[in-house]
Amino acid sequence: MSAGPQSSRSPGALEYLTTKKDEFVGWARKFSLFPYPFVTACCAMEFMAVSSSPYDTDRFGAALPRFSPRQSDLLMVVGTVTHKQAPVLRRVYEQMCEPKWVIAFGACATSGGFYQNYAALAGIDKIIPVDLYIPGCPPRPEMVIDGIMKLQDRIARDRHPILTENF
Amino acid sequence: MSARPPLPNPIRAAFTGGEHEGTTVVNIGPSHPATHGTVQIVAELSGERILRADVHCGYLHRGFEKECESHTWHNLIPYVDRLNYCSALINDFAYCEAVERLMGIEITPRCRYLRTLLAEYSRLADHLTCTAAMLMELGAMTAFLYLVMLRDYIYEHLAAVTGARVTYSFGRVGGLANDLPDGWLRRLEEILREYDVFVGRVHGLVDRNRIFIDRLRDVGVLGAEEAINWGITGPVLRSTGVPRDLRKDTPYLAYGELDFEVPVGIKGDNYDRYYVRMREMDESVHMIRQLVDLLPPGPVSVDDRRCTLPDKRLVYTEIESLINHFKLIIDGPQVPAGEVYTAHEGANGELGFYIVSTGGGVPYKVHVRAPSFVHVGAIHRMLEGYQLADLVPTFGSVNMIGGECDR
Amino acid sequence: MSVGVHDRVAARWGAQALEVADSHGTLAILVEPARLAEVARSLKDEFGFNLLLDVTAVDWPERTPRFDVVYHFYSTRDFVRVRLKARVPVDAPVVDSLVPLYNSARFAERECHEMYGIEFRGNADLRPILLYEGFVGHPLRKDYPKHREQPLVPYRK
Numbered sequence: 001m002s003a004g005p006q007s008s009r010s011p012g013a014l015e016y017l018t019t020k021k022d023e024f025v026g027w028a029r030k031f032s033l034f035p036y037p038f039v040t041a042c043c044a045m046e047f048m049a050v051s052s053s054p055y056d057t058d059r060f061g062a063a064l065p066r067f068s069p070r071q072s073d074l075l076m077v078v079g080t081v082t083h084k085q086a087p088v089l090r091r092v093y094e095q096m097c098e099p100k101w102v103i104a105f106g107a108c109a110t111s112g113g114f115y116q117n118y119a120a121l122a123g124i125d126k127i128i129p130v131d132l133y134i135p136g137c138p139p140r141p142e143m144v145i146d147g148i149m150k151l152q153d154r155i156a157r158d159r160h161p162i163l164t165e166n167f
Numbered sequence: 168m169s170a171r172p173p174l175p176n177p178i179r180a181a182f183t184g185g186e187h188e189g190t191t192v193v194n195i196g197p198s199h200p201a202t203h204g205t206v207q208i209v210a211e212l213s214g215e216r217i218l219r220a221d222v223h224c225g226y227l228h229r230g231f232e233k234e235c236e237s238h239t240w241h242n243l244i245p246y247v248d249r250l251n252y253c254s255a256l257i258n259d260f261a262y263c264e265a266v267e268r269l270m271g272i273e274i275t276p277r278c279r280y281l282r283t284l285l286a287e288y289s290r291l292a293d294h295l296t297c298t299a300a301m302l303m304e305l306g307a308m309t310a311f312l313y314l315v316m317l318r319d320y321i322y323e324h325l326a327a328v329t330g331a332r333v334t335y336s337f338g339r340v341g342g343l344a345n346d347l348p349d350g351w352l353r354r355l356e357e358i359l360r361e362y363d364v365f366v367g368r369v370h371g372l373v374d375r376n377r378i379f380i381d382r383l384r385d386v387g388v389l390g391a392e393e394a395i396n397w398g399i400t401g402p403v404l405r406s407t408g409v410p411r412d413l414r415k416d417t418p419y420l421a422y423g424e425l426d427f428e429v430p431v432g433i434k435g436d437n438y439d440r441y442y443v444r445m446r447e448m449d450e451s452v453h454m455i456r457q458l459v460d461l462l463p464p465g466p467v468s469v470d471d472r473r474c475t476l477p478d479k480r481l482v483y484t485e486i487e488s489l490i491n492h493f494k495l496i497i498d499g500p501q502v503p504a505g506e507v508y509t510a511h512e513g514a515n516g517e518l519g520f521y522i523v524s525t526g527g528g529v530p531y532k533v534h535v536r537a538p539s540f541v542h543v544g545a546i547h548r549m550l551e552g553y554q555l556a557d558l559v560p561t562f563g564s565v566n567m568i569g570g571e572c573d574r
Numbered sequence: 575m576s577v578g579v580h581d582r583v584a585a586r587w588g589a590q591a592l593e594v595a596d597s598h599g600t601l602a603i604l605v606e607p608a609r610l611a612e613v614a615r616s617l618k619d620e621f622g623f624n625l626l627l628d629v630t631a632v633d634w635p636e637r638t639p640r641f642d643v644v645y646h647f648y649s650t651r652d653f654v655r656v657r658l659k660a661r662v663p664v665d666a667p668v669v670d671s672l673v674p675l676y677n678s679a680r681f682a683e684r685e686c687h688e689m690y691g692i693e694f695r696g697n698a699d700l701r702p703i704l705l706y707e708g709f710v711g712h713p714l715r716k717d718y719p720k721h722r723e724q725p726l727v728p729y730r731k
Contacts, residue, residue, distance in 0.1 A: 039204040040227055041570055042252035045296070045333045049322065052315040067200050079204075084706040085226045086727040087174040088198055114245065117230035117720045118713050119705075126729045138333050175726045177706035181699070225704035232689075233713055233720050268598050395624050395650060398678025409650070416653045507598045508646055508657060510627075521644065523632055536628040536646065544681035573704055 025160040029073075029099065030152040031061035036072035038092060041079030043106035046138040055141035060148055069095040074151075075128075080108035081121045093128045099160070101151060104130045105144065107137040180209040181221040187211075190218060193555075197226045201304055201559040205569035206543065208550070208558070215554045220547040224540070227569040235533035239499025240266055240340060243533065248334040250535060251571040254293035254514040256285045256325075259338030262533075264419070265509035265520040266340045269502050270473060277465040278342045283421040284458040285325075285337070286511075287451040291362075292321050293514035293566075294444045294451075301441065301563030302373065305382060310369045317365045320358050327351060340500055341475045342468025352459055359452050366448065374442075383438035387549040387561035390435060397545035401516025401538055402447060403565060406432030406439035413512035424461065425454050437557075440564040474500040499528025508536075515539055515566055539572035579652045583621055587613055600646075602657040607643075610660045611670040614645070618675055623647035623656060626672060629682035631690040635716045639663035643692055645672070662692065671696035689714040 035057075037047060050057055057063050066072035069092045081089055093102070104124055107113040110133045112122035124130060131154070134147040185192055196207040207223040231250065235243055247262040248255040260282045267274065274282070295318045303311035322332040328347055329335040337344050373379050389399070391407040404411060412429045414422040430446035432439025468475045472491050481488035504526045510519040516538030523532040542565050549561050580601045588594045591613075593604035605613050617623040627646040634640055639661040647656045660669055671694035672679040683694040684703040691712040694700065702709060706726065711718050 037200075038198055039200075041205075041229075042249050042334055044204070045252060048296070048300075048315055049319055049332075052319070053312050054316060054319045065200075080227060080229055082226060082228055083723065083725050083727075084177045084228065085197065085205075086725065087177060088226070090727050091174055092198055115229045115234065117233050118718070118723050119228050119230035119233075121725070122723075126725075127727045129730070140332065175708060177708075177726060179701055179707050181701075223703070225702070225706070228704040230713070230720070236716075237720060396677050398626060398676065398682075400625070411650050505597075506602075508600055508655065509598075510655075517627065517648070519627060519646070521628070521630060521646070532632050534628070534630045540681060540685075541678055544678060 021162075022158070022160050023156070026156040026158055029160065030155040033060070033062040033074045033101075033148075033152075034064060034066045034072040035062055035074040035076050036067065036069055036092070036096070037065050037076050037078055038089060039078045040081060040085065041106075041108065043078040043108070043138040046136075046141060046144065047076070047078045047105065050141040050144045055145060057145070057148065060145070060152065062148055069093075070097065072096060073099060074101050074103065076103045076105050077109045077124050078105040080106075080113060080115060081124050082119050083121055084119075086121050086127055089124065090127050101131045101155070102128055103147065103151065104133045105147075106139060107135055109133075110135055113137060177226075178207060178223045180223075182209070182211065182219065185211050185218075187213060187218065189213065195558070197223075201562055203300070203562075203567060203569060205573065206562075206567060210550070210555070210558075212555060215556070217550050217553060217555060217558070220550045222543055222546050224543045224567075224569075224572050227573040229570075229574070231574040232532070232534060235530050237529065239528045240502060240530060241495070241499055243530070244338060245334065245336045248336055249570050250537065250574060251293070251513060251515065251518070251539070251568045252334055253296045253568055254286075254289035255334045256289040256337060257293075257511060257513050257518065259335065260286055260420070261509060261511035261513070261518050262520050263338040263340050264511070265507055265522045266500075266502060267474075268507050268509060269505055269522060269524055270340070270500070271503075272341050272469055272471055272474060274342055275466050275469055276463050277346075278467050278469070280421045280458055280462045281343060281347070281467060282338070283425075284455055284462070286420070287454050287458070288321065288325070290514045291448055291451045291455075292318050292325075294448045295321075297514075297563070297566040298369075298441065298444055301560055302369075304559045304563050305379065307373065307379075310372055313365045313369055317358075317362060320361060324351070324354055324358055327354070339468060339475070341471055341473075342466075346467045352462075355455070355459065359455065362448075362452055366445070370445070380438065382557075383441060383560055383564075384436060385434065386437045386553055386557045387440075387564065388434060388436045389545070389549055393548065394435065394545070397548065398541040399516065399545055400541075401513065402443045403440060403542060404516065405430065406443045407435035408433060413510060413517060419511065421458065421461070425457050427454050437560045437564045444566075501526065501528055502530075510536070513538055513571075515542065515568065515571065518571075535571075535574055537571040537574060539567045539569075540574075543567055543572050579621060579649065579654050580656075583617070583656060586616065586620070597657065600655040600657050602659065604659045604661070607660040607662050607669045610643075610658070611672065611675075613658060614647075614672050614675055617647055617656060617658070621649065622651045623649045625650055626676035626678045626682070627655075629672070629679060629686050631686050631692055631714075633690060633714065633716050641667055641690060641692060643669050643686070664691075667691055668693045668695055670694070673697050688712065691715065 104110045196202040205226040209221040211219040299311045299314035329337040427450045477488040502524045506523045508521045519536030521534040525531045625648040632642040645658040688702045
């Protein structure tokens with residue numbers, strides 16, 4: 001890339017560099033998602049199905065699960081989260097490093113599903129921020145892949161500052 | 168970071184310090200791949216050996232029994248499905264049979280054979296999942312991919328008849344939701360041939376593999392007398408050498424007419440549990456092939472206005488059918504007062520439904536005797552004395568299904 | 575064979591029980607809470623009911639005594655089932671624990687205790703198993719509203 005005009009004369013040059021940097025970082029991040037499968041219930045069956053041969057998430061770079069929150073960047077909450085499990089989920093979310101994304105996989109993670117009672121948390125967005133909701137009870141693997149692709153589009157278009165406000 | 172109040176601890180462990188010299192207390196789970204995400208084990212370790220283990224389940228307690236008291240008998244079928252979600256149809260049929268017994272309804276012959284066939288098909292899916300997960304946790308990714316590929320064929324095939332892949336809501340009080348579509352039985356035979364191929368490969372990879380024998384043989388041993396005392400049934404009990412199987416001992420549905428064996432283990436260790444499940448899958452396939460030949464024609468739901476929805480054309484043209492349909496949907500089938508305990512042989516053991524009705528379309532109480540819950544009560548006996556790494560195959564071979572354990 | 579076992583149990587305990595009846599193939603026996611451990615021991619030792627399947631309870635709020643504590647037994651030798659029931663009032667919901675006889679009672683009694691509040695005398699470990707520390711109340715009682723949640727983690731926003 002040739003050195004553009006000095007930024008003091010043309011502020012657009014710096015923005016050109018930063019958008020190119022954001023595209024590059026976004027491309028790298030979206031194709032190397034390390035999911036943390038926070039798996040609890042029936043949606044685990046579809047999670048196993050979407051991770052294995054017929055519907056492969058490996059094609060999207062999201063195949064290798066990292067079972068430590070410190071090493072992963074995509075928290076997939078798969079299945080019902082109950083009130084007993086909620087502190088565990090909150091702790092796992094807090095242990096993940098930025099940037100991190102959260103997928104609410106299934107109807108129970110999205111809104112509690114049809115378990116509206118004393119035991120189930122009515123949606124994980126009550127305790128952690130969610131980036132993508134995949135409805136279904138359980139969702140078909142194609143829906144999961146569609147959801148992952150939407151998340152990838154979002155990551156690609158996102159801003160990726162090197163120095164965040166938490167620095 | 169600003170100071171936040173610490174997150175509360177949802178459990179109280181039985182011990183927090185070691186009672187021996189030089190031991191460490193370690194917390195495993197509940198968000199852990201080996202514990203299938205819903206069980207927490209607080210273990211006291213001496214080096215790598217587990218001296219004591221305190222097992223906590225309940226992280227997936229979704230209030231099934233409380234939900235049962237506010238929905239009609241039919242509306243509960245999706246909830247019942249999600250108990251043992253690996254073999255959802257078995258739960259459906261066990262629950263429907265309990266309600267049918269209270270109502271005094273006898274299902275049609277075609278329904279009887281079809282329920283048996285679908286129950287065995289579901290059992291096949293469950294054992295495939297359990298074996299695949301256990302082998303993957305030991306590192307055998309290939310075996311996992313083979314078995315899950317086969318399970319995927321089964322899911323798509325069941326979606327052709329029920330409309331869903333994993334949780335079907337297919338059973339109805341008095342029958343089934345609908346009959347088989349054309350070509351279903353042909354595809355079934357194709358899948359059973361694929362089964363022979365895939366499972367043959369897994370046998371070849373695992374059975375005489377030195378690594379698996381070292382990791383599974385003599386690990387997680389449970390004696391027969393002790394197993395019965397802890398309430399264990401199903402493949403875990405059969406792996407200890409006790410040939411108890413509800414399908415053979417007290418036949419229900421169409422099991423009395425089928426020819427099958429009850430595979431039994433010798434030592435009650437992980438290898439036996441793995442092998443009993445593999446042999447049970449073979450027996451299930453054998454039973455399915457017999458049932459395809461025995462399947463009689465006829466209606467699949469009993470023609471009883473107390474529970475079966477009338478034909479849609481009649482609902483749109485006759486006032487009696489319209490009112491019947493309306494009453495069944497809004498009020499639910501009226502089940503006479505009484506109580507019943509019905510048990511089926513689930514994929515994990517004796518799956519029992521204890522139902523109390525006070526008349527009316529809504530149950531008074533529905534209690535599930537979940538085999539996984541009882542097995543989790545005994546898991547610490549299979550963990551104590553073995554290495555920490557042995558926890559993975561032991562837990563996998565017991566097949567604790569969270570939905571069934573915690574309800 | 576199964577008819578024989580049920581008849582023998584009914585003959586042995588029919589006089590001292592409050593009710594003995596057949597419930598769709600299961601023999602249902604209602605006894606007083608004080609006799610519960612004795613009948614259970616007899617079922618296990620004399621009649622071969624070696625598997626305690628389940629312990630649960632039923633709440634009848636308009637009736638005194640309020641709770642029915644229900645036990646299901648199975649015999650792996652004769653393939654028959656027996657249901658044992660005992661009625662306890664809400665102000666003294668105490669029964670003897672069956673843990674000395676059957677280890678499968680441990681978890682089942684813990685669940686029954688946290689869901690209904692039944693005290694099992696003799697079971698030293700009655701920690702909540704399906705519910706969590708800090709949960710107040712017994713959810714399966716009829717007067718516990720289904721929607722009353724007791725969250726452990728404060729909600730966002």
